[in-house]
Amino acid sequence: MNLLIKNVYLDGVETDIYVEGKYIKQIGKDLVVTADRVIDGTKKAVVPGFVNAHTHAAMTLFRGYGDDMPLMPWLEQKIWPNEAKMNREDVYWGAKLACLEMIKSGTTSFFDMYHKFRATADAVEEMGIRAVVSGVCFDHFEPEQAEKCKAHNLKLYSDMDVYGDRIKYAIGPHAIYTVSGELLRWIDQFSAERNVLIHLHLAETEEEVTNSVKQFGLTPVRYLYKLGILSPRLVIAHGIYVDKDEIRMLADHGVKVVHNPASNMKLASGIHFQFKEMKEAGIAVGLGTDGCSSSNNLDMIEAMKLASLLGKAWRKDPEALTAAEMLDAATEQGASILGIKAGRVKERYLADLNLIDLRIPAFTPNFNFVSNLVYAANGSCVDTVICNGKVLMENKKVPGEDEIMEQTARIAYNLMSR
Ligand SMILES: CSC[C@H]1O[C@@H](n2cnc3c(O)ncnc32)[C@H](O)[C@@H]1O
Numbered sequence: 001m002n003l004l005i006k007n008v009y010l011d012g013v014e015t016d017i018y019v020e021g022k023y024i025k026q027i028g029k030d031l032v033v034t035a036d037r038v039i040d041g042t043k044k045a046v047v048p049g050f051v052n053a054h055t056h057a058a059m060t061l062f063r064g065y066g067d068d069m070p071l072m073p074w075l076e077q078k079i080w081p082n083e084a085k086m087n088r089e090d091v092y093w094g095a096k097l098a099c100l101e102m103i104k105s106g107t108t109s110f111f112d113m114y115h116k117f118r119a120t121a122d123a124v125e126e127m128g129i130r131a132v133v134s135g136v137c138f139d140h141f142e143p144e145q146a147e148k149c150k151a152h153n154l155k156l157y158s159d160m161d162v163y164g165d166r167i168k169y170a171i172g173p174h175a176i177y178t179v180s181g182e183l184l185r186w187i188d189q190f191s192a193e194r195n196v197l198i199h200l201h202l203a204e205t206e207e208e209v210t211n212s213v214k215q216f217g218l219t220p221v222r223y224l225y226k227l228g229i230l231s232p233r234l235v236i237a238h239g240i241y242v243d244k245d246e247i248r249m250l251a252d253h254g255v256k257v258v259h260n261p262a263s264n265m266k267l268a269s270g271i272h273f274q275f276k277e278m279k280e281a282g283i284a285v286g287l288g289t290d291g292c293s294s295s296n297n298l299d300m301i302e303a304m305k306l307a308s309l310l311g312k313a314w315r316k317d318p319e320a321l322t323a324a325e326m327l328d329a330a331t332e333q334g335a336s337i338l339g340i341k342a343g344r345v346k347e348r349y350l351a352d353l354n355l356i357d358l359r360i361p362a363f364t365p366n367f368n369f370v371s372n373l374v375y376a377a378n379g380s381c382v383d384t385v386i387c388n389g390k391v392l393m394e395n396k397k398v399p400g401e402d403e404i405m406e407q408t409a410r411i412a413y414n415l416m417s418r
């Protein structure tokens with residue numbers, strides 16, 4: 001299937017984009033090519049599909065549930081008791097709704113961590129989006145649980161050939177307060193042998209740091225350093241509580257970091273994410289929404305704005321965290337963290353693209369498109385979404401969206417009343 005996007009704005013210049021199979025083949029004015037499908041890009045701008053580099057897709061089921069609580073009471077009193085009741089169908093529909101919401105707001109790839117790997121992977125496969133799905137790992141410091149987690153992930157990894165090339169596997173140890181050091185070491189070795197990513201919550205709250213010092217005698221990053229598991233395969237979500245030396249340790253070992261501004265603010269985990277210092281140290285920093293109970297949507301345009309305004313505010317520096325830096329974090333950086341050749345509108349890159357509707361107030365006047373996208377717009381400005389060369393949304397409509405919302409609402413009420 002070949003696609004031709006005609007007369008679309010790319011960096012302020014009108015052009016055509018020819019997509020052959022899953023790749024961007026050619027970009028230029030008035031291309032003479034034969035295409036199976038032509039998309040009119042008039043009064044639209046093209047940007048790379050956004051990369052949500054940390055989320056828990058099926059937590060859409062908990063949107064509006066467990067509001068206004070801090071992390072640990074929220075997890076222990078509200079979320080974990082309900083997750084313990086979840087079956088495959090719940091996770092599948094929760095993830096379907098998440099994929100729908102992501103497509104509708106321009107996200108074409110995400111990094112997920114949740115229970116029932118296959119239910120999420122099936123939803124991703126059907127919805128046409130791209131994801132790195134993490135096989136969950138918790139042992140709560142019990143050796144029996146650790147053995148179960150190892151067996152579970154060995155099986156998940158060996159069964160990956162049932163999925164197409166849009167779905168990749170990663171291993172997801174939840175956090176240092178739920179996963180033992182022995183299991184973290186095993187996970188690191190497992191990931192090195194298979195070259196898969198490790199997806200871990202780290203340094204999210206002051207309480208986590210205090211407990212880490214009490215339990216391990218070290219702050220979270222130093223603890224991982226001592227375990228010997230800092231590596232370019234490690235992606236940490238949050239990373240708010242890190243000092244200068246820890247930023248250097250992360251950079252020296254090629255660790256990647258994902259900033260989740262909405263969740264960090266809503267759970268009141270902390271605001272001082274050190275974007276500037278991490279970038280200066282050479283760390284790849286992506287952006288994520290986290291799950292829908294702590295964010296409470298999956299809109300990456302909103303995440304860019306929140307990250308920027310929050311960073312400017314605590315630093316008292318309006319020049320910090322610019323719109324262009326946020327767009328880079330939400331596209332190219334995210335794609336590099338996930339190890340996919342996307343995140344740029346460039347020949348030979350994957351055709352994961354958004355067409356933005358310029359005929360809305362947020363883009364009027366349009367002195368500066370990137371400023372309008374990050375500071376004025378939200379996910380509803382996305383008109384057309386292409387992932388892996390396939391059109392997933394056109395004219396703001398995704399086929400089957402009403403049924404997904406109806407089914408998922410029914411599933412969510414059923415789960416909560418069980
Ligand atoms: C291992 S499955 C993922 C697990 O993580 C929980 N979760 C969601 N948001 C957060 C967060 O901000 N910090 C720590 N844990 C979080 C989710 O509910 C699942 O249990």
Ligand SMILES: [Zn+2]
Nearest residue numbers: 201237290291
């Ligand atoms: Zn999370």
